[in-house]
Amino acid sequence: MKEKIGRFSKGDFDYQLPFIYLSEGSIDITIEAGKTHEGSFTISNSASQTMRGILCSSHRLLTFKEAKFVGSVNKIYYQFDGSNLKAGETIKGTISIITDCGEQILDFVVNTEAPYFMSPLGKIKDLFQFASLARMDWSEAKKIFRSEDFERVFLQTEEKYKSIYRNLCKSISTSQALEEFLIAIHKKSKVELNIDKVILEYQLFEESLMDKLTLTKNQWGYVEIKVSTDVEFIQFEQKFIWGDFFLGNTYPVSFVIDPKKMRYGNNYGRIWIKTVHETIMVEVRCSRRREIEQDESLARLSYKSFYKLGRSYINFRLNKIDREKYIVDSRRLIALMAEDPEEFTKGLLLTYIEIISGNMKKAEDLMRELAQQEALLKSSSILLYCGYLYLRTLIYNDETIKDEASKAIRGFYERGYPDWRLLWFLLNIDKQYEGNRSLKLAHIKEQFKGGCYSPILYYEAAVIYNEEPYLLNEINSFETQVLNFSIKNSLVTLDVAMQYTYLVNRKKHYHHMLYKGLVMLYKHFPETDILSAICSTLIKGIKKSKEFHKWYRMGVEAQLPITELYEYFMYSSNEADDELLPQSVLLYYIYNSNLNERKKAYLYANIIENKDKIEPIYRSYLKKMEVFAVKQLEAHNVSRNLSVLYNEFFSHENIDSNVAHSLPYVMYRNEISCDNPNITSVVVIHDEWEEEESAQFVDGKALVDIYTDHAKIFLVDSIGNRYLKSVDYAKAPLMKSEDFETSCMEYSNHPKLLLHLFNRFQNYRIINEKSISIRKKILSIEGLPELYYYDCLEDLAEYYYENYDDEQLEYYLSLIDIHRARPEKRIRLLEYMVRRGLYSKVQDAIQTFGYEDISINLLVKYCSGWLDNSNEDNKEEFVLDLCTYAFSKHKYDEAILKYLVRYYHGSTREMFEIWKAAIKFEVDTRKIEKRLLVQMLFTEGYVQGSFLVFNEYYKNVTNRLIVRAFLSFYAYKYVIHGWVINKELFPIMRRELNYEENDLCLIAWLKYNCKNKGLSDNDKAFIEYQIHRLVKKGTILPFFTEYSEIIKLPERIIDKCFVEYKTDPRKQVFIHYRLLNNGDSEEYITEKMPNVFMGIHLKEFVLFYHEILQYYITEEYGDDVIVTESFQLHHDTTPSEGESRHNQINLMLMTKEMNDDTTLLELMEQYVRTDYFIGQCFQPID
Template sequence: MRDCIDRILKGQFEYDRGELSFSFPHLELNIQEGEVIEGSFTISGPSEKMSEGTVSSTEIRMEVLTDSFSGEKSEVSYRFRGEGLSGGDVIKGHFRIISNRGEYMLPFSVTVEQPKISSSLGDIRNLFHFTNLARSSWDEALHLFYSNQFHYIFKGNDAQYESLYRGLAKENMSQHNMDEFLVAINKKHPVTIECDVKSFEEEAPKEIVDRSIILTKGGWGYAHLKVDYEGDYLSGEKNYLTDDDFLGSKAYLHFRIDPQLLHSGNNYGCIKIYNEYTHIEIPVTVSTVDYDEEKHKSYIRKKRLTHELLRSYLAFRGRRVSSRQWMADTGKLISRMFTEDPDDIEFKLYGAHFLITAGRLGQGQYILEQIMPEIDRLARLGTEYGQQTYCYYLYLQTLISREESDIQKATELIEEVFKRHPDNWRIAWILGYVSDEYSLNPQNKWLLLQGQYERGCNSPIVYMDAFTILKNKPELFLRIDDFTISVLEFAADQGILTIPVMEQVTYLAGNVRNYDKRLYKILKASYESQESDEALLSLCSLLMKGERCDKESYTWYKKGAAKQLRLTRLYEYYMMSLPEDEDGKAIDDIPRVVLMYFSYQSNLPWTKNAVLYRYIYEHMDDYPELYESYRFQIEKFLVAEIEKKHISPALGWLYEHVVTAQMIDAQNAQKFLSLLYTCRIVVEDPDIKEVIVIYDKCRSQMHYDVVGKVCNLPLYGSEYTILLADANGDRHAASAPYSITKLMNPRDLISLTTPYIQSGTENLDQFLCELGRSAYTITLENVSRYRDLADSDVIREDVRAQIRSDLIRFYYEIRSDLIRFYYENDFMRQLSEYLNIIEPEKLTQRQRGEMLELMVLTGMYDKAVKWLRRYGCYNIDPKIIMRLCGRAFDAQKDYGDIVLTEIAWYAFHLGKYDEPTLLFLCNSFQGTIREMRDLFKASESYGMENRDLIERILVQMLYTGSYLGDHVDIYRNYVRTGTYLDLEMAYIAQCSYDYMVRDKVTEPYIYSRIETLYKNGALLPLVAMMAYLKFFAYADPMDREIAAKSFGTEQKETGVSRNNEICKAFLKTLMSKDLYFEFFKNYTSLSSVMHTFADRMILEYHTRPHIRCRVHYMLITEAGGEDSGEYQVRDLKEMYDGIYDASFILFYGEQLQYYITEEPEQRLDENGHIKPQKLTESGILSIADESFSEGSRKGIYGLINDVMMSEALSDDKAQFKLVSDYYRNKFLVEEFFKPV
């Protein structure tokens, strides 16, 4: 780079350096997490010129593999290291190109792409994209769902579903679970199923019938259906339907009806199609015979009339209606029966029976005679129905005749039939009335009726006759058996129980060993009829035998407790049946007698003890003495229940309000912690067998059994997901509703467990609890507990080497705070241990920054520098870098270390620096001149000597051709600190060249310095002399207007006066080299030698150096005449690089019309033809264009010009005088100056 000094001192300036171009204006890279990428870009310089320079990077991760270049075209290679970066990070920086063609800051930006998953639809970046994929290609989405890359999706708003995914993705390739996931996150609706039929009816099939149901799927997603066939005659091909069974949106469910499995009449069955969201029931009715619909309706009407007749009869027997009313009602029913079917044999028998009962024996006999042939026919058939009808006919005949012989004959016939059909209760009932054996002996009739009951008879007529026997003969009621209970239950339903019977029932109920719900019904009716203590005692005793503790039984226990019945364990059952609300609070007041009963000892189940003790605690003000007797019992109970890990709403309330620090110790603290956060989940689906809890911060999943649709489990904090699993292993989120109830409010009770929990799974539980309340805080009391957590394998730790971690690595979050705590509490040994074992590749960028800060604070500088070399300074606090620079960087030892220099520069350019940082940078930083100028100013503000930095800036300006607006101020500081003469001379030469050739404004200090150097005997470059003369030619106030017209700007007050002696010396040197310039005419008064320029017009033209420039001119007089009518041509003389001059003598009234052309550097074009000259400037010169001061033009040409001006002004007197002077001067010249 310093070679440029020698080149400049030799006068080898570059008029046009040219510019570099790059293969791209802005390098943009997209990389994956941890990726290392290499590439290159091209630098192109101007043709036929040697371009050279260096390349560096402002970002440590961006390594420049080709740090220098030369030639017209060069390729620069780079490598970017993405190690430790996460998706979404954007690294920005610049390539510094410092060259002999200028300085350039080529920007680059590297974006770390969020991890993505490729699919047939493109990259899957979020759950919305995944849903679109699932809609268009379910199988592809299914494989993607269970791939190792799917967790990359859970970013931003989608991160909330990561735990849900972890739970549902447990079973590999389950379509149900993926569909459940999409439904749970509201990205799709459940698949709906519609059926093309509502029901099936089939009549009298003769052979196997195959039928099908068309199912239509609505929506998209996974369809899974269970199919149940209810009815032995129904069977199907499939018990499950899945997506594979659907062709498009249609599926056919085939089922079969087997006639061999049908019973007579109508066969009712059902096909059930269901899943979590759909429940379809299709009734199937199959009849075995063809029937006339009208006949069927008539049959139904006849059955109803018969039933009404029976009800009317029972109402009469039960004395709920009078005999008159009964007869009237029965007559109407008989009339309706005859109207419905006048030929029905049963209706005619009922009509005859009614007429006989009404005393109309003749009419009854008439009907019997009419139907006798039909009766004989039925009897001869020998069927049970015919025999039954025949017996009924005989019974009615006995009611008419009343002859003993007829009755005896009828009895014998009926007995003979009964022997053949002993299980026909109708025949038995008739026999009971016609046979003296039964009609006269109630006990025998009771046994007859009991025998029918035991044979399966449940007829109300039998029950009515049996109860009549008990009512009339209570002494027969000696024990309670099944038949007796059925009879009494019937009587209770009919409301016909009598007091003697009820008293006997109450008495005998005490002997019953087992609970019978029918007996309970009877006793209940007895008590409601007659509220006696005996009945209540029997009721309570019976309920206790059945261990009933339901709400209904509570009513009777409550009555018994109020009556203070002397019944063992009555108060226990009272408490066990006492209803409580959902919070475990008794909904009724507990009698004082019950409270006193349990004040010394309670053998109640723990759940009911909790209700009792809560009641006592809540009513301590009402029963202060009782509470004192209970207090120790309650405390002892709570400690025991904590040990057993029991929890209920009432017990939870007691834990909240009663537990004190004295009850919690090291043995039960872990158990009490789990109780504090126990919740009750109640599911609706009885198939749910398990509750699964997935904590965001934990690796493993927690499983809890569901018993009776209820599950009690601890739920810590709020960062978890709950799933339900059925017996098949399918997991449910949205498809299985459930309710969740907290059994207690932990409030401040968790603080009771903290001193005793320092490690183990309970430590994790407490940590999760703390997260649920607020951010955790490490203190002196819990530091060992958090250290245990930091090493726990239970906490999730996603390895960064697996391309991308979705969640913050919680393990290291804990460790980060642990380290900070050690620092703040001066635990330096523990701090050093942890810092030394930290693995930076497993930390996030933020965590690395925190660890780096602590390393610097604790003096671990080498490790901190090692991390910075590896991961760079991205997002690192610049204050920490500044602190590190001041303590770890040696300005002499580390000189030339590019990475350390960039680390220090990172802090500086973000405004964080101190004196050591500045000292290091001033010695080693080699950036652009603007960057070094900023560094110079910062160091200057600290009062630092920075001569080396200034010298680097000046040399680089000369080398690159780049300048700063305040470069003279930097140079002034350089002069103040002492200069290297060659560098100063080169700098002054370059400034002079820029002013002289490029018309760049240069500060007066430069010319003052030129003067000083000349006086000190320095050998100045010619260009410095030219610039000095040019500056002062226009610095004179008289010439400012001319300077402004010539250069387009007006010089400022310089504060520097012109040294005429130095000007004369410089002019002499230049003229000796046959150099002259347009501004020389401003020095005509300085010496007689300069008078030669007073009579000349100098045309000065600036362009590129070393080309042929020609002026084409034509002289035009005031009268409009032309010298020759053609342009004359002459070459312009190149006085200096790009400065071309030509001089002319003009008189007043003459104009020089001209234009300038340049010859191309390449005279021939591509076709070998001569290129035309390029016209670059044109104009007119005239004497009037110049402004003269008095005496500015002297000599003979001046006099001639004045004469012409006087003539033009018609000033004869002045003209005469000027002509006289002209001839006088001419005479004197010719007389005294003879030619040699």
């Protein structure tokens, strides 16, 4: 700028400024809220010459990489900072481009849109669109869900969903976390499954079979399905199925049934289809069959019939069926057997049935038939042959036959064929067993040890025990099996039962089969000894489950003298049962306290809840219970039963400081119940505290603290996935915290208590001394989230502002980092800070978040306060920007205007407006006047009112170079370009001419006054001198002749006609002219028009009366020639009677035209006489 001012002061001007070219007509951009945008545009000019300039933005958010530029083509890089803008905002402004080629305004509009992700569906801006993306492209949604920008894009205004998102992201499976998130924000429901069949039945031979189940889900979404079975013969193609496997909403669960992994006959299995939410069971029934001939099928039928005959026999011996039914059933089953000439089974069985039915004749006939084939029978099957011998003893009832049969059968049995059926034959016919039951029992036991588990032998052994109970002298696996068989079939006698009980009682360890036997015995014989044995056995096995409690209760009620009976009664009791405990138990524990703490709590809670029924016992326990309650509270233990004790012993009247300090640890405990077997733990997150609390589920229950309305309960499965909404659970508080809070407030600052109270105060918008005290205490809680920390600070500041406590207000304002305050509270806090003079904090906030939303009056107050408390010599761009904004809103005071006058630099128009306002406030404007005048000259723009600025500056001029440059510039524009300028400039030009020579201002002044008839003699003398000086220098301008009537003009310009042409001094100008005489025309004469002054080209002609000069002008610049104008020039003035020869000739021509010959002759005589005298009086100088 200084260089240009120097040039102007010397009268060095460019004839025409180049046009400014901008690559953009305007800047119109859309950016994502919270982000910045970088862009560029280009500034050049029509002359492609080097240009200089500066850039000014009307909005603080648009800044430039470089605000100054130099060059012919200038690329301008700008940045728009939308970090703290919200979606939907529109920012409008201008960029002032101030250059030595002129000044131009570039408008800009910035629209902010919501943050977004690009996806196959286009821009995804909100949760509705995100849910749609998840439905269409789950994998893409999953990538976005795990992105670091997910919260910024989708949850910026959804504070309630942020903690849900953060905690679900801790799940092992991203897909499961996404599914649960969509459910939690109500964008979908959980996926539920259905199956087309729940029972499958197959008949197979040797070939495998493939089949499928059609699985249907109720809607889109992610689901992880595990398919399993409990048998080997079912094999699946896929053991895990995911939601994207489904075609539409169905998926075929294919499986193969492999008969090679089955046994022949019926096979049963189950297919399990499991998700974390549900389990579907499908029953599979398969029958594997051999591909056999008809006779083999009949043989198989015979085998089944034989088996049923055995069961029928046992039922008959156990008196479950009578003889007649047994015979009828047996005949039917035998009839189903196949006929085989080499198979004697059917004949032997028929013979036995005839014997049982008493039809001995028929039996003998059958026996004779068999006897005829005895040799064949013996060789075909030892078992059948022994059966034949056994039946003969029954038919013929002969001792010899019996002895022979016994000997033969024993021979087979003892020599390598120890079949249990041979032993059974012997047990019935061999004399060695008669009266020797112990031997019978010993041989039966040997069969058991050898792997025989036949119910027939169990029956024989049971009969022996019933006949001679003393033989039951130990309890091992054989005795256990026999006795269980006997008990199940109601075969056991009381004596045997008591002997069994006695032996079980002697066992040192628990055996489940023995316990089951005792239980079955007790159903038949409800004897005290058996009950005692049951209780003792359970205690030996340390059985404390609820399923055993009934036995302990019966034992207690029977007052059995069993060690630890009362303890096990308590251990196995259902603590959810409110029924009064037996009095014997209550009396027992008055003096015995060897229960664990949990069961003590149950005992004491039972006493308290039933104290009206057992008042003496209650009083006996009172002191003990109170001590226990205090001890448990100090240990911070709590349960449903302990809560009964706490409610009983800790009321408002007897809560001391120790109790008050301990209660907050327990009084917010809640019991979470969940019957989903896949859920293993629970995690509770409170928005008000960053601490995460977790607990394992035991028997479907877990205890956690819940102390505010903003708690979020996440259920966690065995692999670590979290669920908020899709898994059902129940929540129940153990204590009524409100009963204790008032007392605890007096002594305790426990975070959970404080946060609970704070939550209540916030919900009901309670602002009083108590709530303020709570908020103060909350500020010291470690791990308090920033949101709640600032919530308290904001409330405290507001409270002390409303209550005029400036000291406290200033203290809490000093703790606030305004960057972290809630946006909706930020403006109010800034107001408080301004009122308390915390200018540095306000400045920091406004620099970050802007001032557009702040009331203009508050901004003015801030600016004024800052300026009053700072050094004026300290230029602060931020404050300058703020003052400018206030001024643009027509709100300002003297301090703001002074600061703007001192430092503001922007567009010429804006600076001029500030200057006008400053003048009205009578502020010293010299600094801005200087900047404004320099900028006006630098840009060479026409500014209405520029003289007013100059005039003020001229009154107290500090830089005469600026004055000379300004006057020269406007003189140049007046003379060369014909600008209309303020007439008051001309007296100033005249005054300045007295001090220094300035031909430009001189010529402007002369031109302005050429028609002025009121010039003083001094001015006339000045004009005459200056015109003669200029003409002598060769500076001849046509308007000089306007002074002919008041001054003596130089001879050179008298009687001349002038052609004046103004153009760029760099161009050559040629005039092409010819005289037109009586309609005849000559050839054009071409002459160069000299540049007499700063682009004013002049050609002088002498034209006589009625002569016409026709001309046209061309400009040449380089190789270009341009015809610019074409005119005619003629002498159109009436000739005067002056003495110049030119005038005399013009008069003669006029009189001739008028046919005034007399006057013509006189004029001619006078002309000749004058010419003679001149020749005689004056001689040419050698």
